[in-house]
Amino acid sequence: MLxxxxxxxxxxxxxxxxxLYGIVTSGHLVHTVISLVVLQTSTYVLxxxxxxxxxxxxxxFADISPGVVTVDPVVQALMLTDVVVEATVVALLLAxxxxxxxxxxxxxxxxxxxMRG
Amino acid sequence: MNVKWxxxxxxIAGACFLFFxxxxxxxxxxWGHYPGxxxxxxxxxxxxxxHATDVVNAIDYDYRGFDTLGEEFILFTSIIxxxxxxxxxxxxxGTAESDEGLSKxxxxxxxxLFGITLIFGLYICTHGQLTPxxxxxxxxxxxxxxxxxYIAENLRRFKAIASHPLMEVLEALGAALYALVGVSALAVGxxxxxxxxxxxxxxxxxxxxxxxxxxASVGLEVATGFILLSYTYLQDIVSGREE
Amino acid sequence: MKIAGSFLLLLIxxxxxxxxxxxxxxxxxxxxxxxxxxxxxxxxxFQAPDVALSQIVVGAVALPLIIMLAIARMKHKxxxxxSEGGQ
Numbered sequence: 001m002l003x004x005x006x007x008x009x010x011x012x013x014x015x016x017x018x019x020l021y022g023i024v025t026s027g028h029l030v031h032t033v034i035s036l037v038v039l040q041t042s043t044y045v046l047x048x049x050x051x052x053x054x055x056x057x058x059x060x061f062a063d064i065s066p067g068v069v070t071v072d073p074v075v076q077a078l079m080l081t082d083v084v085v086e087a088t089v090v091a092l093l094l095a096x097x098x099x100x101x102x103x104x105x106x107x108x109x110x111x112x113x114x115m116r117g
Numbered sequence: 118m119n120v121k122w123x124x125x126x127x128x129i130a131g132a133c134f135l136f137f138x139x140x141x142x143x144x145x146x147x148w149g150h151y152p153g154x155x156x157x158x159x160x161x162x163x164x165x166x167x168h169a170t171d172v173v174n175a176i177d178y179d180y181r182g183f184d185t186l187g188e189e190f191i192l193f194t195s196i197i198x199x200x201x202x203x204x205x206x207x208x209x210x211g212t213a214e215s216d217e218g219l220s221k222x223x224x225x226x227x228x229x230l231f232g233i234t235l236i237f238g239l240y241i242c243t244h245g246q247l248t249p250x251x252x253x254x255x256x257x258x259x260x261x262x263x264x265x266x267y268i269a270e271n272l273r274r275f276k277a278i279a280s281h282p283l284m285e286v287l288e289a290l291g292a293a294l295y296a297l298v299g300v301s302a303l304a305v306g307x308x309x310x311x312x313x314x315x316x317x318x319x320x321x322x323x324x325x326x327x328x329x330x331x332x333a334s335v336g337l338e339v340a341t342g343f344i345l346l347s348y349t350y351l352q353d354i355v356s357g358r359e360e
Numbered sequence: 361m362k363i364a365g366s367f368l369l370l371l372i373x374x375x376x377x378x379x380x381x382x383x384x385x386x387x388x389x390x391x392x393x394x395x396x397x398x399x400x401x402x403x404x405x406f407q408a409p410d411v412a413l414s415q416i417v418v419g420a421v422a423l424p425l426i427i428m429l430a431i432a433r434m435k436h437k438x439x440x441x442x443s444e445g446g447q
Contacts, residue, residue: 005147022380072156
């Protein structure tokens with residue numbers, strides 16, 4: 001009845017569209033940046049869902065022998081660095097937002113478009 | 118264009134995206150039945166080839182170490198960007214505004230947690246090749262430990278630590294050490310970023326060759342980078358409210 | 361197990377939507393912190409301890425910290441500009 005094998009992919013698409021909706025209808029630049037973060041987390045859900053196996057264990061062999069069935073470690077290696085780098089990229093975006101606030105005095109994207117010259 | 122137009126275009130684009138996405142998702146493996154061969158190949162080989170028990174870190178710093186080098190430099194460049202954008206050309210004296218002040222419970226517990234968090238962060242940094250952890254996670258934990266100093270209202274001490282010129286040197290050192298380890302493999306006659314140091318016994322802290330060294334250098338860079346980041350954002354506030 | 365996993369994913373979908381719908385920026389930062397913690401629980405369910413550790417430390421602690429620092433800096437500038445302009 002419920003398509004269990006499609007649920008994480010549907011959730012990933014839903015999160016992507018949520019983040020995009022937040023960017024499109026944002027009234028505050030910091031809100032835009034946080035919606036970008038939500039957009040990025042949709043890729044985490046998708047990547048982990050691709051590499052998952054029911055009944056398997058984590059790919060850490062400190063206490064189990066290397067013959068046991070595990071989930072896919074390559075996908076996790078791709079995501080590990082991404083999570084930390086995302087925080088610094090958000091810091092860079094927020095530095096630009098702080099500069100915009102200094103120069104223009106307002107943080108609403110609609111007002112910013114009308115100030116030219 | 119006004120909000121209605123924007124929302125309309127968003128819904129049309131979203132519908133197109135969903136349509137193509139569902140066509141593509143039908144060919145993805147069903148949830149929980151990962152078929153592909155590469156994950157199993159690496160899981161069965163990594164412990165014997167690299168003497169590291171954490172396969173994810175072995176992939177990150179050895180099998181796909183070049184990608185992690187690029188990501189580390191993304192981090193480095195973003196921090197340089199923030200420091201360039203937000204650095205004050207003249208330190209302003211600032212009006213020492215009075216804030217409510219945090220309660221004694223917060224100050225005392227933050228000060229007390231500093232030592233534990235620092236040691237825990239260093240443990241996670243150096244044991245990356247054995248258990249889940251590694252340079253990225255441990256570095257952020259160490260940086261959080263130093264933020265606890267700021268929360269404990271030791272502003273003078275936080276400013277002394279964070280604005281020390283040694284911080285910038287350590288950050289550059291952490292970023293450069295990764296590339297230098299790769300170049301050292303070139304000096305021995307092997308391809309860039311080969312794991313050429315003797316591998317040691319599996320399960321030992323000093324095992325798995327260059328993985329431990331790279332993990333430690335990444336931890337150094339991430340920790341000092343995040344401290345510099347926080348200090349750059351707090352520069353105005355810290356110099357104004359110094360007690 | 362399938363029911364638990366699906367329930368967790370549903371919770372994440374709802375929480376992600378609530379993060380976007382919160383309009384006040386300070387509350388949104390706290391909602392982001394909760395969302396990050398929920399994601400870390402999901403990563404544990406998906407047998408990924410490295411990524412879960414990373415997500416807890418970054419997504420629930422360091423990222424909201426950076427956002428709060430940026431908001432505090434903008435408010436501080438506003439206050440100092442207001443006091444200078446008033447005098």
